[in-house]
Amino acid sequence: MSATKPHLTVKLAAPRGFCAGVVRAIDIVELALKKYGPPVYVRHEIVHNRFVVEGLEAKGAIFIDELIEAPDDRPVIFSAHGVPKSVPAEAQRRNLHFVDATCPLVSKVHREAERAHGAGKRVILIGHDGHPEVIGTLGQLPGDAVTLIEHPEDVARIDTNDGEDGSGLAYVTQTTLSVDDTSAVIDALKQRFPAITEPKAGDICYATTNRQEAVKIIAPGCEGFLVVGAPNSSNSNRLVDVAQQSGVAKAYLVQRGTDVAKLDLSGIQTLGLTAGASAPEVLVEEILDALRRDFDVTVNVEVVREENVIFNVPLELRDVV
């Protein structure tokens, strides 16, 4: 006689998983492989997900850390996170064929930073030190034209050579930050520099905002929350933060179904489940299958917002069928 499995209600967040920028970046690699044949070189993980990267490697993509590793006679693709200006400049100098998969919403932040710099302002970038997107955005401007901050307390160390009221300053942000944590930094900035120039619309992207909103709405009533995503994925880690800040103590980042057995899911009857913007739906299914091994699972899809954003691939790849 088999033991009865405990019942588990899974509240599956919608929207979750792939955003328009990630879909576009993966499409660019796949279309470039079709059009130009393998190998195609990709500078950095095209998106922060090993499963996606390994799938593209199997099709003939070669991932490299720096442009110097790319040969002169093969196409090279820049990742969705964006690159410092020096990278396309170097590619041009070497006459490389490059395709830029930078998400248009990251490019928008780059242009904002450039415009502010062009208007004579020093740029304050709110973001995580060392993240590829932050490296790319810092690299749009000369080093002394931009200051990186992360926390409200960092505002105190901004020097005031550009005007006590902040009239010589403008801020931009990384696209994948916590909406709530970032507004605390922005509040601190505006309190000290009331005349600081703000982006016309917020820089945190629609996908980050919607996935965090869904977690916030679903979290009450959940004793646990799983976020499918990679440890180096900023937006996935922020979803774990949001679940914890919403009162869910057992909130975990999971990469694969095999991770589920290592988690403490004791006492959980209702579990939230979402996926970061770089995590494919097939991994959400894998996690659900792993849960079904130990639980009698009921899945309730919780639709918080509809998404219909699509970004076109670059012109040179639109004729590939």
Ligand code: SF4
């Ligand atoms: S998370 Fe946002 S900024 Fe990043 S690729 Fe997706 S849509 Fe673009």
